[in-house]
Amino acid sequence: MNELQQQFVTEARELVRQATDDLISLERDSTSAAHIDRVFRAFHTLKGSAGVVELPAMTLLLHAAEDLLTAVRGGSVAANGEIVDLSLACLDQVSRWVDDFEEAAALPADAGEAARSMAERLRTFLPADNAAVVAPAPKVTAPVAKGETADWVVRLLDRSRDKIAEHLRSGTTTLHSIAYEPIPGCFFNGDDPLELMRQVPGLLAFHIEPREPFPPLAELDPYACNLRLQAIAASERDDIFKIFRMVPDQVRIATVPESALPSAPVSAKPAQDASLIHIVLEAQLELLRVTDKPEGLAGRIGAARRTALNALRSGGLTSIADAVERNDAVSDAIEQALAGLTTSTAPDTPRTDTGDRPAERMLRVSEDKIEALVNLAGELIVAKNALAHSVKATGGTGDAALRRDQDAIDRLVIELHGSILQLRMISVAQVFRSFPRLIRDVARQLNKTVNLVTQGENTEADKTIVDRLFEPMVHLVRNAVDHGIETPEQRSAAGKPEQATITIAASRAGDRFHVDVHDDGRGIDPSAIRRRAADKQLLPADELAALTDEHVIDLIFAAGFSTAETISDVSGRGIGMDVVRTAVERMGGRVTLASKVGAGTSVRLDMPMTISMSRIMVVQAGGQSFGISMDAVSETVRLSPDRINRIKNNEGFVLRDQVVPVVSLAELMRLPVNPAAASRLFLIAESGGRTAAFEIDAIGERLEVVLKPMQGLLSGARGYAGTTLLGNGQVLLVLDVKEIMP
Amino acid sequence: MAEAVAARTSEMKRILVVDDSSLVRLYYRAALEKSGFTVEQAINGLEAMEKVLSEAFDLVIVDVNMPRMDGLAFIAALRSEADAHIAATPALMISTESERQDMLAATSAGANFYLVKPVSEADLVKHAAVLTGASP
Numbered sequence: 098m099n100e101l102q103q104q105f106v107t108e109a110r111e112l113v114r115q116a117t118d119d120l121i122s123l124e125r126d127s128t129s130a131a132h133i134d135r136v137f138r139a140f141h142t143l144k145g146s147a148g149v150v151e152l153p154a155m156t157l158l159l160h161a162a163e164d165l166l167t168a169v170r171g172g173s174v175a176a177n178g179e180i181v182d183l184s185l186a187c188l189d190q191v192s193r194w195v196d197d198f199e200e201a202a203a204l205p206a207d208a209g210e211a212a213r214s215m216a217e218r219l220r221t222f223l224p225a226d227n228a229a230v231v232a233p234a235p236k237v238t239a240p241v242a243k244g245e246t247a248d249w250v251v252r253l254l255d256r257s258r259d260k261i262a263e264h265l266r267s268g269t270t271t272l273h274s275i276a277y278e279p280i281p282g283c284f285f286n287g288d289d290p291l292e293l294m295r296q297v298p299g300l301l302a303f304h305i306e307p308r309e310p311f312p313p314l315a316e317l318d319p320y321a322c323n324l325r326l327q328a329i330a331a332s333e334r335d336d337i338f339k340i341f342r343m344v345p346d347q348v349r350i351a352t353v354p355e356s357a358l359p360s361a362p363v364s365a366k367p368a369q370d371a372s373l374i375h376i377v378l379e380a381q382l383e384l385l386r387v388t389d390k391p392e393g394l395a396g397r398i399g400a401a402r403r404t405a406l407n408a409l410r411s412g413g414l415t416s417i418a419d420a421v422e423r424n425d426a427v428s429d430a431i432e433q434a435l436a437g438l439t440t441s442t443a444p445d446t447p448r449t450d451t452g453d454r455p456a457e458r459m460l461r462v463s464e465d466k467i468e469a470l471v472n473l474a475g476e477l478i479v480a481k482n483a484l485a486h487s488v489k490a491t492g493g494t495g496d497a498a499l500r501r502d503q504d505a506i507d508r509l510v511i512e513l514h515g516s517i518l519q520l521r522m523i524s525v526a527q528v529f530r531s532f533p534r535l536i537r538d539v540a541r542q543l544n545k546t547v548n549l550v551t552q553g554e555n556t557e558a559d560k561t562i563v564d565r566l567f568e569p570m571v572h573l574v575r576n577a578v579d580h581g582i583e584t585p586e587q588r589s590a591a592g593k594p595e596q597a598t599i600t601i602a603a604s605r606a607g608d609r610f611h612v613d614v615h616d617d618g619r620g621i622d623p624s625a626i627r628r629r630a631a632d633k634q635l636l637p638a639d640e641l642a643a644l645t646d647e648h649v650i651d652l653i654f655a656a657g658f659s660t661a662e663t664i665s666d667v668s669g670r671g672i673g674m675d676v677v678r679t680a681v682e683r684m685g686g687r688v689t690l691a692s693k694v695g696a697g698t699s700v701r702l703d704m705p706m707t708i709s710m711s712r713i714m715v716v717q718a719g720g721q722s723f724g725i726s727m728d729a730v731s732e733t734v735r736l737s738p739d740r741i742n743r744i745k746n747n748e749g750f751v752l753r754d755q756v757v758p759v760v761s762l763a764e765l766m767r768l769p770v771n772p773a774a775a776s777r778l779f780l781i782a783e784s785g786g787r788t789a790a791f792e793i794d795a796i797g798e799r800l801e802v803v804l805k806p807m808q809g810l811l812s813g814a815r816g817y818a819g820t821t822l823l824g825n826g827q828v829l830l831v832l833d834v835k836e837i838m839p
Numbered sequence: 840m841a842e843a844v845a846a847r848t849s850e851m852k853r854i855l856v857v858d859d860s861s862l863v864r865l866y867y868r869a870a871l872e873k874s875g876f877t878v879e880q881a882i883n884g885l886e887a888m889e890k891v892l893s894e895a896f897d898l899v900i901v902d903v904n905m906p907r908m909d910g911l912a913f914i915a916a917l918r919s920e921a922d923a924h925i926a927a928t929p930a931l932m933i934s935t936e937s938e939r940q941d942m943l944a945a946t947s948a949g950a951n952f953y954l955v956k957p958v959s960e961a962d963l964v965k966h967a968a969v970l971t972g973a974s975p
Contacts, residue, residue, distance in 0.1 A: 373969055380952050387947050396918030397949045399927025404951040407897075407929060407972030 098202050104339075105150045107461070109195045112143045113188050114530060120181050120188075121533045125548070127176040136184070137166045141287035143191065145343045154208035155194055161216035162187045165223060173224050178541070180222060185534075190215060247351075249304070250274045253329050254357060257302035264301060264331050265358060272301070272353040273337055275328045278308060279347055281321040288344060290326055296340045299331035329353065377408040378435050385428050402427045409434060416512050423508075464560075467520050474514045481510045518707060521561070525603045525612070526554040528567050532574055532601060539578045546585060546595060547578055552602035558610045559707040562684055566612065566702070569677040569688075573614040573700050574599065576674070581618030581698050591695065593617070610706045615699040621692040623649045630655075650692055654678045677702075683822045685805060711804050713821070713831055715797030716780060718761075719768025722797065724831035726818060729782045733796060737776050750790070757781065760839050761792045784835045791837075804831060852971040853877045853895070857887040857913065858902040858933075867900060870960040871967060884908025888916060896928055897971040901950070903934040903941070910934075911948040918949035929970050933958055 098106075116139035123132040144159035162184060168174040190211065194204050253274075254261060261272070275297065279290045294303065304327045311317060330337060334350055341348040381401040388394075402421070409418035417434045424430035488503045529551050540547040577599050582588075585595040600615040623646040630641055630652050641649075653674045674688075677700075681688050686704035713724040734752065741750050741759065748759040759779065763770045771794055779790035804819035811817070818833040854876050856867045861882075868878045879896070881887035883905040891899065899917070901910040908916075910932055920926040932950040934941060942953045952970060954962070967973070 373965065377952060377969055380946075384946050384949065384951060387949075390947060393915055393918030393926070393949050395923065396920060396926030399923055400918065400929055400949060400951055403927045404929040404970055408969045410972040411969045 098199070102150055102198070102202060105146050106195055106199045108146055109143060109191065112139045112146075113192045113195070115139050116143070116188055117185065117534055118530070120184050121537050123176050124178060124181045124537070130170075133166070133170045133176065137163070137170055138287050138289075140166055140184075142343070149342060150198075152194070152198065152204055154204050154212040155191060157209075158187060158190065158212040158216055158219075161219040165219050168223055174222055183219060183222070187215060187219065247274070247276075249276075249327050250329070250351075250353060251357060253302040253304055253327060254353070256304075257329065260301050261329070261358070264299075272329055272331055272358070273334055274351050274353050275326075275330060275337060275341075275348065276351075277326040277328075277341065277344075277348045279322045279324060279326075279344065281318075281323065283322045283344070283347075284320055290322065290324060293340055293344075294326050294328055297328060297330045297332065298336055300328055301331055302329040304328070374408045374412045374414070375435065375438055378405055378431050378438070381405045381408075382428060382431055382435075385431075398427055401431070405431050405434065414438070416516060420508065420512065462520075467517075470517050471521065474510075474517045477510050478514060481507060518559070521559050522557040522706075523560050523563050524555045524557050525563055525566065528563055528570065529554050529601060529603070531567065532570070535571065536574060536578060536599060539575060540582075543579065544584065545578065545582050545597065547582060547597045547599055550598060550600045552600065553604045556603035556605055556610065557706075558704070562610065562704055562706070565680065565684055566704075569680040569702065570601070570612065570614065572674070572677045574601070577614060577616040577618065577698065581616040581620075583619050587619075605706070606703075610704045612702040612704070613699060614702075615697060617697040620694040620696055620698055621650055621653070621690075622694055626650060626652055650690060653690070654688065679822060682805075711802055711818075711831075712799065713802055714780075714799050715829065716762070716791075716793045717795040717797060718791075718793045719763030719766060719770060720794075721766070721768060722827075722829055723762070723766070724800075724802070724821065724829045725780065725782070725791075725834060726831065727799065729784050729834035730780055731783050731788075732781045734779050734781060734790070735776050736779065741777065752781070752790075755788065757788055757790045758839050759790050759792055760837070763792075763794070765791075765837060782834045782838075784838050787838055789839050802829075802831075851877075852897040852967075852973050853879065854967060854971070855879045855881060855887060855890055855896045855899045857881045857884065857899060857905070857910065859883055859905045860902075863902070866960075867963060870963050874964045874968070876967060876971075876973070884910065884913030884916070887913050891917060891925055891928060892920075895924065898929045898931060898967060900931045900933060900967070903932065903936065903945070911944060914945070914948040914950050931966060931970055 116136055119132050119135040119139065123129065123136055126132060140159055140163045144156055144163055147155035147159060165174065165180065166184070169176050169180065174180065194208060197203070197205055197208075264272075275294075277290060277294065279288060280286075283290065291305075294300070306325050306327075308323050308325045311323065334352070337350050338345075341350075381404055384397055384401045387397060405421055405427070406418050409415070409421065414434075417437050420437075421427075421430040421434050424433070484503055484506065488500055491499070532551070533549055536547050536549050582597040582599070583591065583593075588595050588597065598617050600613070602611075602613045602615075604611045604613075626649050627641060630636060630649070631638065635641075635652060635655055636644075644652075654677075655675060674690075678688050681702050681704065684704055686702055688700060688702055690698065690700045692698040712727040714727055714730055715722055715724055717723075736750060741748050749756050750759065751757070761770055778793055778795070780793055780796075781788065781790050800821075802821040804821055807814055807817050807819055816833055816836045818831045821829050821831060823829050852875075854871055856864050856871075856878055857880075858864050858867070859882050864880045864882075868880065871878050879890060879894075881890050884901075885908045887899065887901070888908070890896075899914075901913060903910040905913075914930050914932070917928060917930065918926055929952075930950045931952045931954065932945040933954045933956055934945070935956045937955045945953045952966065954966060958966075
């Protein structure tokens with residue numbers, strides 16, 4: 098796939114998502130012109146993009162949908178549920194095709210057929226006499242004279258002299274002039290000239306004027322565009338062209354010749370934000386150089402240090418600030434920070450400016466690349482530890498320079514690791530986005546009306562957590578719509594608004610991350626739970642009776658418990674809140690629930706913001722599974738029994754000239770020891786400079802898991818690093834090799 | 840949401856404005872409070888000294904020429920304070936003098952940064968944010 102096609106795939110997905118959201122809003126508020134316009138625009142852009150990558154079937158389908166939406170926009174067709182359903186189906190089809198296209202760079206063979214039949218269905222909703230209203234596109238003459246720099250370019254350059262000069266000092270991008278004369282009928286094509294201009298990256302100067310003098314008001318056609326838009330931008334021609342690719346015949350992009358550029362200004366402008374931090378840091382070095390005044394020296398050093406830290410933090414350069422804070426030699430630390438500032442790719446635009454700060458530049462990086470970085474950083478840490486070991490091995494006489502370099506590498510590697518983990522922080526918005534559609538579909542199926550409110554979509558957490566959030570949230574939301582929310586009749590009988598509200602909200606609380614799912618439905622009735630728990634014999638009757646209502650509600654998290662009276666199509670299916678609990682606990686989180694009969698239910702997922710994963714190996718011993726951290730395992734060996742020697746009461750063997758003591762893991766864990774087999778399996782572990790061979794029965798899989806520390810009565814148990822939940826819900830004990838070493 | 844957070848972080852930053860001109864104090868205070876900083880005032884170095892000893896500030900903004908105790912003397916006294924935290928309070932000196940030797944005198948007294956009057960509202964807020972470490 099070429100770059101253009103890749104761009105199309107990304108953009109199409111985004112547009113489908115956006116159109117889906119807007120269709121759902123439209124359904125809720127069918128008279129909103131803004132929603133109709135947005136839906137229309139998304140379809141229109143999709144259609145145009147499909148044309149660019151030459152997918153006639155998709156263009157055909159989207160064209161039909163666009164016609165229908167034009168009619169909706171014009172008011173001749175009402176935006177009812179059916180139209181929304183059909184439009185959503187159309188988007189589903191498009192999104193399947195986008196997947197196909199990504200895979201095979203082509204649509205499936207039956208795409209044309211499918212497009213035609215769906216287009217026909219779409220057209221049945223059109224009023225008989227509806228003909229697509231598209232203004233003819235008259236050719237526009239090139240507004241830019243050849244060769245010479247156009248007058249308007251010179252004028253614009255002159256008017257924005259300061260801004261352009263400032264750019265020329267910092268940037269290296271060539272300047273381009275953009276002349277865009279939209280055709281008179283452009284509004285009917287869904288074009289928004291001003292918005293297109295707004296999207297131009299690096300816009301330095303902009304001018305808008307009527308193409309022809311405006312006629313008297315009585316003769317003015319407000320629907321005809323009579324504008325000429327001109328701009329100077331510091332960006333690549335291709336990037337500009339991409340924005341105007343739908344109107345290539347109406348735009349002229351030309352390179353601004355260097356001779357036309359204003360010369361650099363004589364005096365530098367006052368400190369810009371990016372350099373203000375720099376300047377402040379330098380001022381602190383200056384302050385530290387005052388050594389001829391003994392009084393107040395400590396105060397000056399403290400103030401310089403505090404100010405430098407403040408300046409760095411104000412620019413969001415926390416990692417550099419932390420490095421300064423760790424370093425006792427303030428001057429050196431600030432000097433290093435200055436060096437780091439110039440080379441740093443970290444956010445170097447201090448966000449102190451409240452006004453015209455340039456938009457943050459975003460890069461789209463594929464997940465694989467970031468994963469590769471994370472893995473490399475992980476390996477780098479291992480290498481760093483090895484280096485520390487080697488340096489120590491050179492003995493106390495070791496070269497001081499070597500040790501200093503090693504310290505520097507130590508610090509940098511840890512910082513790098515932290516920064517790379519930051520790359521994995523993503524907002525929950527993409528998970529939240531799936532819910533309007535999901536709730537709509539489920540609610541329609543059940544004849545309920547539900548309004549979804551989302552809050553804190555921009556809350557960020559580690560990608561692993563966000564990715565795993567979807568499944569438990571789907572359970573919760575489905576449960577809420579299916580069981581929590583009453584039918585409209587029941588609701589009005591209870592004096593509630595017919596339309597129910599489900600709120601999903603994400604928030605940060607210190608280093609934790611909360612997701613709340615709240616509904617204003619019927620709530621959970623503790624007595625129903627008691628009956629159900631008694632039926633399922635989850636607890637002995639007397640224990641059940643002793644539980645408070647609050648504790649009884651927690652029983653819905655017990656395995657195998659499902660409150661669904663009937664197994665409906667929506668939820669039920671034997672899966673319930675225990676799945677949610679397991680999923681959340683596997684991330685190192687907790688679920689809590691609060692409910693009030695008649696008022697609704699709230700579920701809170703309380704999760705860590707980042708996951709620290711441990712790599713473990715699962716081994717079998719004495720009929721049980723244990724996890725052992727891969728960091729401690731150096732190798733596994735299989736030996737015939739005659740290689741094993743008895744040394745007094747203990748066993749051992751020679752491995753590469755080293756005597757390795759044998760420890761039976763089963764015996765250690767007080768489990769039945771399997772009778773000796775033809776060969777014996779050992780796991781060689783190293784910790785604290787000692788080596789031991791743990792005898793095991795079998796080796797299982799290698800896993801990346803989240804370790805939970807031992808809790809409750811077991812929290813003091815020695816020998817365990819923690820526990821983790823396996824995919825099947827089983828708890829795996831992970832051993833702490835350091836503690837069980839003989 | 841971002842604005843709300845911004846308001847909160849700078850709100851927690853406390854600034855002491857030291858200038859003998861009530862007009863200047865008002866001008867600084869209005870600009871800084873608009874951006875969410877908490878502002879206290881003092882009319883000379885002596886009064887400023889009393890204030891910094893009784894409550895902690897994230898920044899002192901100090902004029903040079905003031906009656907009774909001038910800005911340079913105040914900053915020098917601040918830096919010699921026994922309490923390490925008070926002594927390390929960042930100081931921004933704002934003066935009408937733009938000569939190199941005036942700036943050197945400010946640095947030598949212990950000022951962390953120096954601005955030449957007139958200072959625009961935007962510049963004042965920008966520098967206050969960087970010097971106090973207020974996040975955006």
